[in-house]
Amino acid sequence: MKRGLVAGAVLLCALPATGDNALLTLPVITALTSIDALPSKAALDDAFGAQAAQGQLLAVAGDHTTDLGIELRAIRALPAYCPAPCGPGEPAHDGLIALIDGFPAAQYTPQDLLRLRAAVEALGATRSMLASDVTELVPLLDHGSRDVRATVVRALGSLCSNAALGPLEAHYPDERFLQVKYAITAAVQALGQCGN
């Protein structure tokens, strides 16, 4: 809980004033609206400026007043700014944790679900190998949305931590959607190939 508060503070510090889209210059918008591919780190550095890119991506990722498409791509771009070993203390990692912790579980919109899935997927893409990241995601295996559960399963496979094996295998019998069951099988196979 304490870690979540710290991460939230990191994200809040990176946020612009509410509704302030000053960060969204035309190069930034075009970089974060590509249709059929994700922008490379080099392209994002060009758009934001190499020194400012991570902080500004965090700001865009946490600004729910901006266009959701831009926000999702900003979230998904964060792992590129989390060098290995990616973990607590790295702004990109902590920003992703804050986004996951900040999900309004009691009352959420379809857009909130997409933000959550993007953050979960991005956390998996850090391949942090951290048991603490597995712990962060495991409660979401019981989420009501099968799309969220499938994303969480994939992320657990991508994290490359054997700590995910138990929760995945435990969830398998209870899962009623084949989409998620197939994802669990693939994730377990992926973990077997991580070599840790």
Added chain:
Amino acid sequence: MLRGSRWLLMMLVALAGCPGGGGGIGDSCGGNDDCDGTLQCLNSRCVPRCRRAPECGDGFSCDDRGLCQPASGQAGEPCESEVDCAAGLSCQIDGAETDSNNRLLSHCAAENSTHPAGAACDANQDCRNGTCALGHCVDLCRESRDCAAGTSCVNIPSELAGNALFAGCLPTQGVLTWSIPVASPAAQILLPVPDVARSAELVMSIADLGQKVGASSVLSPAGLRIYNLPCAPSASPCEPDRALDEFFDNEVRHLPDFGQSVLAMPSNPEKPLRAGIYRVEVSSFQADATPGSAIPRVTAVVQLGSNGTLDLHFFFLALDDHPCVAMTDGETLSAGTAQRAAFFQTAYLGELSRMIANAGLSLGELTYETITDHPELDGLDLSAAGALFALGRFPTGINVFFVRSLSPAGVQAFGPNPGPAGLGGTRQSGIVISLDTLCYRDWPAMARLTAHELARYMGLYHNVELETPQHPTWRDPLGDSDDSSNNLMYFSERFDPSTGAGIRLSAGSELSPEQRQILTRSAVLR
């Protein structure tokens, strides 16, 4: 040659009428003057005048007055066309011998007891008339009147004789597809391109999805190198920017890919196809760009002409309980819903149809299917796109898949660039659209996404890339497309500064004349 047509004439003759000038169909006659002006006297009966030689039967030509003329060519005598040789004989090419115009010589020889013109073949002896070209049995001809209805007399290069040409009957419209055998992981293959071809492609695939496959070089019929394999960033000393520089510098855009790749020509209508033999080095590669061990399978596809009609085949994965269900009027998007709901038929297809018309094309047949037996593909990780596209079984038109979501998050649509036009059921036979996009975009925006990916499948490239400001050559190869965000091929959703403060994203669908030319040449059209 088409003995059935002769039987038809004989049947007509059997319906004999009375002799005399101005005779009708089936009347007996001694010469053409005995028959009505629209008829001719053949085998002592008045029959309709011909438009094509096969209507006269084997051993006849059809002259410019519509009269069937018996052929006199005997075995061993020179010929140019199938209609030069008497019944029971066919006009066959004499190996690689050519005349002063570099045309292959031919002579009359006994027909084989094998496949008729138009049938698939691997070698000349597979064909009744002794010529197998572009994977199909072909009759030699002098003009289109020598060929069956629906086919034309065109110049075809011979794989056996350099760039020497012969005239043969090919379909006037449509797509020709054939396999080119490859026996080793790296080999040179020959791609014969007839003079009427509007586009040509090679689809190269291997069973080992851990290896890449593709072309490493392409020589034009004139012997010019029009494609050279870009260096691989994984292989020192190739920097990523240099690899992309080399990719964009090629006259023909192509990159080997895991499992399957497509080499499509032309990439630029200012550098059109030439009739002749293209020499293509095909190879498999390991992931680190070293030589591969898999033997490529190669399929050639040539577009000979079309009416500009684009069929679309929609496939809907299990999309129930999707969070953006408000955009589908509270209903699950499926084959049934899509066929009747206004949001799909009007807001989406209406806008898509407008964009396709802007390309000079028209929407043709639309089919709809729901896929419920592949739950592993409902939410698609792009690394598994090949398994989804392999379900796109339609070779004509383009298969369009709607999935719940795409991973990586933020990717709204995806498809091969270019796709295997004219081939169904391959790992690249389709494009995919994420329904998640409806949580923040409307149906007309979905139509623009779809049109963008369809155009990439058909051979267009982004007019500019995100990195173009830093790398000016990283853009499409066309001379008349600008950098405008209003262009359909702009790499990102368009930012519209005219809306003033705030962010407004909307659809640009403009196309340049050369972009339209590329689209109208695609083998997906009918």
